[in-house]
Amino acid sequence: MMPFLWNDLEDLIRSLLKRFIKRDALPSSPYKLVRLDVTDQKLWLGTKDVDIGMGAAAVIKGLSGAKGRVSELGVLQFKKECQNALSKICKKALDKCPLKYATVHNMMCLDPRKMYSSPDECLQKLKRLIEKFVLDKQLTGGISSGDVISQQFEKALSNEAKSLEFANFQPSVSRVDAFLSQNLSSYTDLWNFCKKLLLLSHGQAEVERGFSINKEVETCNMSEETVVIQRLICDQVKVCGGVTKVPLTKELISYCASARSRYRAHLEEEKKKRETEENSKKRKYVEEDLKELKQKKKSIREICISLENDADRMAEQAESSGGSKMATLITESNSLRRRAKDKHKELIELDAEIENKIVELTKLS
Template sequence: MNNATTTVKLLQVDLTDPVTHMDVTKLRVGFVTERDPVEHMKKNSGAERLRLEFRQNCKLFLLKMVSKLFEKAPLKYPLVRNVSVLDPRVLLKSKEVSTRKLTTVLRRLVETGRIEDKCCDEIIREFGHFHDHSLMSASDSFRDFNPQSGRLDEFYQEHLSNKAECRHLWEVVKLVLVLSHGQASVERGFSVNKDVMVENLKEHSLIAQRVIKDRVHSVGGLLNIAYTKELLLSAASARQTYHMYLDDQRRLKQDEEKTQKRKGMMEEITQIKANKKRMEEYIRVLMKSADHNADKAESQGQLSFISKSNGLRRAAKEKERHLETLERQLTDKLKELKDTP
């Protein structure tokens, strides 16, 4: 583990190798969990074995959890690891490292058919020019970039999009940002949904607000919107449309409740029928056993078989009363199902 100094080396660690595992006796499981076994060991001589088994199970759980994290980690993809070249702070540290990361990104984009390989040399040349001139002159803004509040699309829109000598590089940056947007969070500086999201906002409202925001942005601001007749009519009837939507949702909810109610009643009826069938079979077996014991009593002349036969018949009578109760329940449920709209 001491050699896992980079992301790639960390992903290459063999989790099944016992050499990389911590001693199970040194595994920290929490103060309360540590205290309870100690109290138990004072009362039970075999508690030490149970304590070791518990720690071993904790270790197995951690191994499986970390293995799953490694399996699902996006960092195992070279494109994801090297896209960090777009982090302004990483870009500022080393031109050589940034160029190497960009080369890997370009290689992956060529392999997937996103760009043509003949453009790569020009993109790398533009990147070198951008790093030597534009980046150095605005190094403070690159160094102070905060991914918690800043957005990479806006950042590079300001520093890169207006430079004609870097137009091929700008196309690649836009492509990578678009590819990253679907899996990125606001904290990573890719998401633009942060501007329209509020608490308890439903999916339809979020989509509608996002469409409106994109439209306003595409025309260059609120002052450039063309207020057409269709737009004014839509705004005037918005409240009526909203109430119609609420009525539709209310009807859908009522229909869903009725469907769930009928489904629950059908399940109850099925269960009652199954219980009734089992009860009938049980009564049949009891009566058959009672008749068999009566025949043995008659053929062998032993009164004990008569006693067994009578006991079985009494049990069958009791089950028949239970069966009558089930039949009444079944009749009531069928009537209730018929009356349910």
């Protein structure tokens, strides 16, 4: 976890760099160590001195003896390739190394052993973490809340952290979150802040593991609700410590006995839900059709009015005209009136359709 990440990661990176970097070129400060240019060949060891590991060295020694199949030049070439590979691996690791962040360093203040041996240093580191949270607006209550947390931590260092339990804490045996919860839970503000700090290193591993569990419990045509229920069952079994350790309470047995009746009730409920959804869809379609018919009726009525107005205008013009022009105007006027009459028939049909849709909509209500 984060409180131990700084030292462990520094040891790991330093051990890797020692394999191909000169000892005197390695900075003592972790901050400088992660910013070291491992691609600079001036810092590299001689090819013969590259540490490729005891296993690889033993194999090469067996292959490069007096009767060996590998020449000395081949061994040097292999070590050179190993050196290049180590350089690229370390560069990639250092580019994204958490040691670049001060928060990782300051998280050492939650190491129980550090709290016992260096309380003043731990207090300073916690204050830096509080400042970081305040600056990033991640601390509820702001500076005043930070002061309370700092005071509670100082008090905890003076009291609880003096215990030998802190000095003898072993990360490989005990969980630091459980240990701190046991010893710091009485300091409410401090413990809430510690929980946030301990969650910083948590990625999506738990969620991704959950995807794997989902894949195991899934079968064809399984609904989302079934997946959720099966996951809940799996999680509960996991909490209990296994299938054989799940307590068979009277309530659980009774619940299982009535499962069939609840299943039937569920089916009835689902049936009603489907019927309601179907009615809603039908109602929506009818409403859309009704809206479209009303719009069509409005357009046809406007066309009718326009045709009748044009027919009247031409009839008036025919009255003031004579000869062939009068006959032409009367013919056009009559033609427009016939078209208007046809449109009126369409309106009557539309009114009937609209009435039917209204009745259908009423039934679906």
